Amino acid sequence: MEKSVIIIIVALLLAAGSCKPIESLPDEPRIEFRTFTLFDTIDLLGNNAKAGTLTFYFEDGDGDLGLDAPLTPGVDPSSNLFFQLYRKNGDVFELAGPADPLYPSEYRIPYLEAEGQNKILKGTIDVTLMYIVYDTTDTLYYDFWIRDRGGHDSNTATSCIFTLGENGTCGEK
Numbered sequence: 001m002e003k004s005v006i007i008i009i010v011a012l013l014l015a016a017g018s019c020k021p022i023e024s025l026p027d028e029p030r031i032e033f034r035t036f037t038l039f040d041t042i043d044l045l046g047n048n049a050k051a052g053t054l055t056f057y058f059e060d061g062d063g064d065l066g067l068d069a070p071l072t073p074g075v076d077p078s079s080n081l082f083f084q085l086y087r088k089n090g091d092v093f094e095l096a097g098p099a100d101p102l103y104p105s106e107y108r109i110p111y112l113e114a115e116g117q118n119k120i121l122k123g124t125i126d127v128t129l130m131y132i133v134y135d136t137t138d139t140l141y142y143d144f145w146i147r148d149r150g151g152h153d154s155n156t157a158t159s160c161i162f163t164l165g166e167n168g169t170c171g172e173k
Helices: 003-018
Strands: 031-043 048-060 083-091 092-095 122-129 138-145 166-169
Touching: 031 138, 092 166
Parallel strands: none
Antiparallel strands: 031 048, 031 166, 048 122, 083 092, 083 138
């Protein structure tokens, strides 16, 4: 065999070996809670406050997660990350309503798009929640979910239980 034929055969074998099959996931996004970290901070007015960073993993099979920025800040009500707050009352957790001072806003995950042929999106998202009016004994947890641009809701994930008087991280380590 000629040397050039051997080089071509080796190159084709290497190219064929490096091709991975395209991964396939459902069009509906999927999320998993990872951690919640509570810490002391200062609010925009210089007051002492608490903040918590919720970290979760996401996958979206058709890669249509996130929303464009609103044309006019504060006018477009579109959200794609939703929360339900559960607050401990005695020995029982109760779903808190939107009038609760600790009830979180809905959030907007920015527009995400995968490059290339495989449109699957995977990654982690950190969301910081601020607590201005609270009691150090307030014990909470969240259920949360996301919605992609196609209108598909993810599964609902649940955070760990945390107390606003105890800084630190709960969840996966």
